[in-house]
Amino acid sequence: MIFKSALLATALCLSATAAANTNAPVVTDNDDVTYYAQLEPKDNTTVRGSVTILPKPSGVGVLVSAHFWGIPDNEQQLVYHIHQKPVPKDGNCYSTGAHLDPYGRGDATPCDINAPQTCQVGDLSGKHGPIWAPDNEEFTTTYTDWFLSNVEGEPAFFGNLSLVVHAADNSRLACGNFVQLK
Ligand SMILES: *[C@@H]1O[C@H](CO)[C@@H](O)[C@H](O)[C@H]1NC(C)=O
Ligand SMILES: *[C@@H]1O[C@H](CO)[C@@H](O)[C@H](O)[C@H]1NC(C)=O
Ligand SMILES: [Cu+2]
Numbered sequence: 001m002i003f004k005s006a007l008l009a010t011a012l013c014l015s016a017t018a019a020a021n022t023n024a025p026v027v028t029d030n031d032d033v034t035y036y037a038q039l040e041p042k043d044n045t046t047v048r049g050s051v052t053i054l055p056k057p058s059g060v061g062v063l064v065s066a067h068f069w070g071i072p073d074n075e076q077q078l079v080y081h082i083h084q085k086p087v088p089k090d091g092n093c094y095s096t097g098a099h100l101d102p103y104g105r106g107d108a109t110p111c112d113i114n115a116p117q118t119c120q121v122g123d124l125s126g127k128h129g130p131i132w133a134p135d136n137e138e139f140t141t142t143y144t145d146w147f148l149s150n151v152e153g154e155p156a157f158f159g160n161l162s163l164v165v166h167a168a169d170n171s172r173l174a175c176g177n178f179v180q181l182k
Helices: 002-018 124-128
Strands: 035-038 048-055 062-069 079-083 138-145 162-166 172-180
Touching (some): 048 162, 062 124, 079 124
Antiparallel strands (some): 035 048, 035 172, 048 062, 079 162, 162 172
């Protein structure tokens, strides 16, 4: 009897874990390592740039520093994400899969910038704002993200994945892989 209810409790627990809309937990055990992703130059876009993800002294969260340039002067916002697969040798940004989404939130509802824990972990522009450069074709930002992990094997680990920049129509403009700097 005891065994049976333990099994039942485990099953209930598992189904709760698998349910959609699980909030991303704050990552508190990040390592002292830096990752960097540079967009591979593409002939059909002027967009270039990189994202550097640095450790914070506390190990709680990570510091994201993004720099993009060559942004078309058409007053449209670009978005950028960490995607769930690396860019293959042929450089095709459409081979990088969907967003890093370890808690199974899905794409159905847009990310609420005021509740970033409810967003897909890889949705950097959803959580922190789009690429927006109406005047000078260049955009720089730095922020803390609480939900990314730089520790291999953790659900929110991004170090073997890719950065993808999309146009306003969601087409994939440019992409590049994360590499560890130290
Ligand atoms: C990235 O590393 C994680 C381990 O943290 C592994 O589970 C996953 O399969 C790797 N992803 C790819 C696309 O190699
Ligand atoms: C850029 O070129 C690639 C390869 O030819 C193509 O797959 C992609 O759709 C193009 N992107 C845009 C925004 O035109
Ligand atoms: Cu994307």
